[in-house]
Amino acid sequence: MSVLESRVPSLRVRSANGAPVVARGRYVLYWMIAARRTRHSFGLERAAEWARHLGRPLVVIEALRAGYPHASDRLHAFVLDGMAENAARLEAAGAVAYPYVEPDPGQGRGLLGALARDAAVVVTDDYPTFFLPRMVEAAARAVAVRIEVVDSNGLLPLRAAPKAFPLARSFRSFLQRELPRHLGDAPLPDPLRDLPRPGAALLATDVIARWPPTALAALADPAAIVRGLPIDHAVGRVATRGGPAAASLAIGRFLRDRLARYVDLRNHPDETATSGLSPYLHFGHASAHEVFARLAAHEGWSPLRFGRVAAGAREGFWGMSAGAEAFLEQLVTWRELGLNHAAHAGDDQRYESLPPWARRTLDAHAGDRRPILYDRTQLEAAATHDPVWNAAQTELVREGRMHNYLRMLWGKKIVEWSPSPREALATMTELNDRLALDGRDPSSSSGILWCLGRYDRAWGPERPIFGTIRYMSSESATRKLRLRAYLARHGAR
Ligand SMILES: Cc1cc2nc3c(=O)[nH]c(=O)nc-3n(C[C@H](O)[C@H](O)[C@H](O)COP(=O)(O)OP(=O)(O)OC[C@H]3O[C@@H](n4cnc5c(N)ncnc54)[C@H](O)[C@@H]3O)c2cc1C
Structure with a gap:
């Protein structure tokens, strides 16, 4: 088998199990667990690259478990908003979407393994927190085909840092040295072009019968889905809609209406000057790369504008407006400081x-x-x-x-x-x-x-x-x- 030519940086890809790619596999399986979107995602891009390279269709499973800690109407509905949208876009691009809403805790057990049996390679997201690292490790032990774990978390690849940084200043200083060489490596806005088309009966019927995918029409009504699930109904749905489209609107609204006020007014609750992006970033409906690219375009920025600043200085590094610098201090320094800790110190919350x-x-x-x-x-x-x-x-x-x-x-x-x-x-x-x-x-x-x-x-x-x-x-x-x-x-x- 020839070597995959990939534009996904090797620092962002690791094998979870050292198992081989199985050329006779019927499809490439992308297990969407953290970057829950179809754009600006290194994981999905890598899976699509494998699909084109092997000439196999791409199957994307996006599952929502019933038994994760704090599962509630609120969290489920937000994720479901995205699942409906992702499944529709995947199908339109010629991939096979497998949205799966687990009806009871534990019922989804075995689904990934069953789908992986017919896969040439499995690609999933590297997310250093919550139950996800344990879930990927367990899958890696159970699956005989190669599982690749891909880091789409932030502008800095998790593995570009040598250790957990104890202070924002030392991390910022490291970012200022290291980040410029990674900024050119952004995921494609649309990684799904030219996918090999799936034939009929691609997925094993026993898998579909045991773990029925949720129909697109049903996904369109998250309220009805959550009503029937054994999750915490006391934590109810909120007005904020989930999903990549809502995330994209929120990015646009922030750049248009709030960025100019961010530096002076973000601490004032009456002013609504912050982005409100954290839920979208958390569930992977928004990509830090997309936010950065749109901010840079809005600022007319290019890497030639990097400023010369004292190591670790909070302002002036990017050579952007004061609002943009202050925003990037949160989006990049503080957000990725947490990711750095989780990746290198095991998300130690004790x-x-x-x-x-x-x-x-x-x-x-x-x-x-x-x-x-x-x-x-x-x-x-x-x-x-x-x-x-x-x-x-x-x-x-x-x-x-x-x-x-x-x-x-x-x-x-x-x-x-x-x-x-x-x-x-x-x-x-x-x-x-x-x-x-x-x-x-x-x-x-x-x-x-x-x-x-x-x-x-x-x-x-x-x-x-x-x-x-x-x-x-x-x-x-x-x-x-x-x-x-x-x-x-x-x-x-
Ligand atoms: C007690 C406590 C609990 C917190 N819990 C969470 C949490 O569960 N999830 C969460 O994402 N943030 C948490 N934060 C950090 C911060 O409050 C939120 O990220 C921020 O309020 C989100 O609003 P925004 O998207 O409008 O932020 P903006 O000001 O628009 O910032 C843009 C992005 O930068 C990141 N960011 C901003 N501030 C911080 C920060 N202090 N630390 C790390 N990243 C930051 C977020 O991803 C945010 O979306 C917590 C802070 C405190 C003090």
Whole structure:
């Protein structure tokens, strides 16, 4: 068999099992688990390359399990919005879409293995968090054909970094040296051209009978699907629609209406100046490469504009407008710092993963009296004495998101009102990951553990409960931020 000529950078591709490509396989199987989109995806591009190279049709399975932690109407509906769209686009491009919604936990077990039996090669996404790495490892043990795992996560390939960076500054400095050589390697906007056409009866009938794919017509009504599933119905659907088309609209809206205001107004909840892209990035409906390419086009940017800055400087590196630089600081430095940690330190969300200085100071204050304590039920119900916190929590419960600045305050107050930092960590993780559309992400761990000192430094004066961990107060937030409309919208009625 000749060697595959691939435009997907080799640093982004690894074999999960060392098994061979089976030339007599009937199709190439792409197992879409994280980059849930049909555009700007290295994984799908690699699978399409294999399909063309081997002259085999491309089958794409996008599955939605019933039993993953925090499965709810909210998360399911968001994913289903994307599944409907992906399946339609795949079929239109000549691939075979296999959308599968698991009716009960465990029922989908065996499906991947059964589809892989007739595959020449399986390609899937490299995502360093949640249950996905374990799921891919298990498949790699069970499947006899080559499984390739492809990293479409960020602008920097996960394996381009040698280690987990402890601070944003050192990571930024590394990015400034390393990233320019990777920026030219972007995934194709449309990787699905010229696919070999599938013949009739491509998929084994026993597989289809045992694990029936969800019909396109049924996918069009996510509300009806989620109603019948054994998932958490208490966490309801929200107004934000999922899917690549909604993600694309959100990118356009951000560039058109918000980017120019981002640098000055992003911390003010009343101003709606941030992108709202995190749920789309989390579920892979949006690609960081697409966001970057559209931002660069909007800015008329080319790599000739890279600035000369001191190593690790926060502004001036890109040579873009102040708003674009500030946005890339979040989209690239902070988002990919979390990915870097997850990839190189195993997404360690334990209290013990905090830097030693943070643990020392929190432990030294573990016995401090906590004048105000709330249990998880009170917190979840937004039933504290603090109207700003309650409004932020209410936004999370009702809308599945929380304004970024208030998210930091939200976490800091949970630290202050919990019996111990460990309990605060558990409460933040539970509420964030269950209620937020963008939860269960490397950025979830970054944000939550940041509230306890990860990626931060010691701040004086030393205080009760916090020690030298950075402290935040609702009073100061109320003084500094434009919040009135936000409180009217989400506050007590
Ligand atoms: C306690 C706490 C919990 C958090 N939980 C999550 C979470 O579950 N999922 C999540 O994606 N982010 C989380 N964050 C980070 C941040 O709050 C969100 O990424 C951001 O608010 C998303 O809004 P946006 O898309 O409008 O951001 P924008 O300001 O428009 O930023 C663009 C993108 O950059 C990334 N980004 C922005 N801020 C951060 C940050 N501080 N750390 C890492 N990436 C960032 C996101 O992907 C975001 O979509 C958390 C922060 C804290 C303090």
